[in-house]
Amino acid sequence: MTRDDVALSSWQQVGLVLLRTLIGWHFLYEGYFKLLHPAWTRVGTPLPNWSAAGYLKGATGPLAPLFRAMGESSWLPQLDLLVATALLLVGVSLVLGIFTDAGCVGALILLATFYVSAIPTSGIPDAHAEGAYLLVNKNLIEAGAVLVLLAFRTGRLAGLDRLRFVRTQPKEVAA
Amino acid sequence: MTLTPEQEIQGRRNFMKALAGTPALAALGAAAAFKGPVSGGPVRLGHIGVGGQGGFLLTVVDKNYATIKAIADINPGRFAKADENIAKAGHPPAKHYTDWKEMLQKEDIEAVVVAVPLWAHADVVVGCLDAGKHVLCEKMMAWDVAGAERMRDAAKRNKRILEICYQRFYNPMYQAAYDGIIKTGGLGEVYHTRLAWHRNANWRRKGEPPSKDFDASAWGYPTWEHLLNWRLYWKYSQGLFAELASHQLSVVNWFYGAKPEAVLASGSVSRFKDGREVYDHCYATWEYPGGRTAVFSSIESNAFDDYYECYYGTKGTLILKRESEAMLFAEGKEGAAATSLELASKTSAPVLESSETQSPTAAVAQPGSGGTFERRAGNIREIQGFCSAIRVGKPLLVGPDRALESARGCIVANQAVEKKTRLTL
Numbered sequence: 001m002t003r004d005d006v007a008l009s010s011w012q013q014v015g016l017v018l019l020r021t022l023i024g025w026h027f028l029y030e031g032y033f034k035l036l037h038p039a040w041t042r043v044g045t046p047l048p049n050w051s052a053a054g055y056l057k058g059a060t061g062p063l064a065p066l067f068r069a070m071g072e073s074s075w076l077p078q079l080d081l082l083v084a085t086a087l088l089l090v091g092v093s094l095v096l097g098i099f100t101d102a103g104c105v106g107a108l109i110l111l112a113t114f115y116v117s118a119i120p121t122s123g124i125p126d127a128h129a130e131g132a133y134l135l136v137n138k139n140l141i142e143a144g145a146v147l148v149l150l151a152f153r154t155g156r157l158a159g160l161d162r163l164r165f166v167r168t169q170p171k172e173v174a175a
Numbered sequence: 176m177t178l179t180p181e182q183e184i185q186g187r188r189n190f191m192k193a194l195a196g197t198p199a200l201a202a203l204g205a206a207a208a209f210k211g212p213v214s215g216g217p218v219r220l221g222h223i224g225v226g227g228q229g230g231f232l233l234t235v236v237d238k239n240y241a242t243i244k245a246i247a248d249i250n251p252g253r254f255a256k257a258d259e260n261i262a263k264a265g266h267p268p269a270k271h272y273t274d275w276k277e278m279l280q281k282e283d284i285e286a287v288v289v290a291v292p293l294w295a296h297a298d299v300v301v302g303c304l305d306a307g308k309h310v311l312c313e314k315m316m317a318w319d320v321a322g323a324e325r326m327r328d329a330a331k332r333n334k335r336i337l338e339i340c341y342q343r344f345y346n347p348m349y350q351a352a353y354d355g356i357i358k359t360g361g362l363g364e365v366y367h368t369r370l371a372w373h374r375n376a377n378w379r380r381k382g383e384p385p386s387k388d389f390d391a392s393a394w395g396y397p398t399w400e401h402l403l404n405w406r407l408y409w410k411y412s413q414g415l416f417a418e419l420a421s422h423q424l425s426v427v428n429w430f431y432g433a434k435p436e437a438v439l440a441s442g443s444v445s446r447f448k449d450g451r452e453v454y455d456h457c458y459a460t461w462e463y464p465g466g467r468t469a470v471f472s473s474i475e476s477n478a479f480d481d482y483y484e485c486y487y488g489t490k491g492t493l494i495l496k497r498e499s500e501a502m503l504f505a506e507g508k509e510g511a512a513a514t515s516l517e518l519a520s521k522t523s524a525p526v527l528e529s530s531e532t533q534s535p536t537a538a539v540a541q542p543g544s545g546g547t548f549e550r551r552a553g554n555i556r557e558i559q560g561f562c563s564a565i566r567v568g569k570p571l572l573v574g575p576d577r578a579l580e581s582a583r584g585c586i587v588a589n590q591a592v593e594k595k596t597r598l599t600l
Binding site: 029033036037038039040041042043044045046047 | 567
């Protein structure tokens, strides 16, 4: 283990791994849900198919024209599949703590994309969100949290990365 | 039973008032809320029998719930109209078959909607269930009790869903009447129910065979006319008790929470002596435990009464008419005081209008007024419910056991007419 890791108290470690697991689950389920379609609710009603089209067409901010063009492009189905798969892979990475650094980077890219496609500038409640936001919304906060996970290398605290790390860094462990 | 327009409006208001404050329909279990969705697209359907009723069913298949992949009918003359109905319901074109077994073999379908003549229900439905398909079968369940039992057993054996088309169970008006009035004891004790289905028309249908060389005997009908008018011959039909009474009797079983113990019945071919075998006028009294009865009449010589179910309780009267109008009346002052429902009493005006000039449909409520419902809603929700049962295991509202009891009541009623005696069930 590195000296940085050793310096963390067990409460700090538990907190970081819990944060990683929660964010991982969020990504994992978002991806799973999007890939599940077509699907039915447990009460027996069919769910409309998921597509990023609505989200992209409703984009605001400086990059809005780009996102809107993506929403209307012919390769939207492939884009939908890509987004859903990326969410799922990031989720698996963070929940299991495997390739956690890559997972964190992936999460940051996705969250940054979601954020810049709809930067909250109005400061009043939006019909599609449950609160009022000005510049800072939950995507940005989640991105901040992922940055913390990346900085603390949480896969090496608890996760499958620990096995990889121990195997590939035997000398450092010995020291 | 005829009410003045004012009484009908008051009765409908009473019905809606009685329902106010009762829990919302179909409150769902908390368990379902904590489980995520399940994967699956619309249910892939095949339809067997696309004539009168089968053709109508094509129009009520919600395309979000199911896709009609193929249709089968021994009469190819039915396909053009069926295709039209399928297109109108927003489905892509379906493939055609004259042999339903071939359809099952060649098509990738999960479930079958069966609307063939009654005598063929058991064979077709058991065949579909044994082929691993779920089945939604038109009422009555089967021509005889043994056939209905075979169907029930085949569903159990193959672990497949079998639902019978008693659309009243899926009609929000009936569900509201049961949950908000019957179950809460709003009518007091109900000892008597009157069921009527009166029409002034000939049941015999007219139509040309699909082609000159069409051979109905290949399917068990000696002539084209026997196929077209299968409802008029005992070999294929159980007459008006099956086609009409079984709908209403199944609801009485539901509302009474019981099944009939005995039946008295009579019937005759009174008006249309044209070679038909089944009665054009028939009457039955079903006896239930606890001294309760349901009395049914169906006549083909007068339509004044139209069709309705009327539940007479010690505290009130509930009338469910034409599957689309619900009316509720409290019994006189004393009765009204004893009930928790605040209702207008009908004693201020005469109940029966003796005038023959008044059309029974003249007082049909304006669209959107309280107490009226869309009749087709029951059919649409029935097919949705069948699909939900297939996809996520949502409980059926009728099910084979309930349908079998209703069928038994109607089949034995015909036997009681024939034997001129009271029969126990």
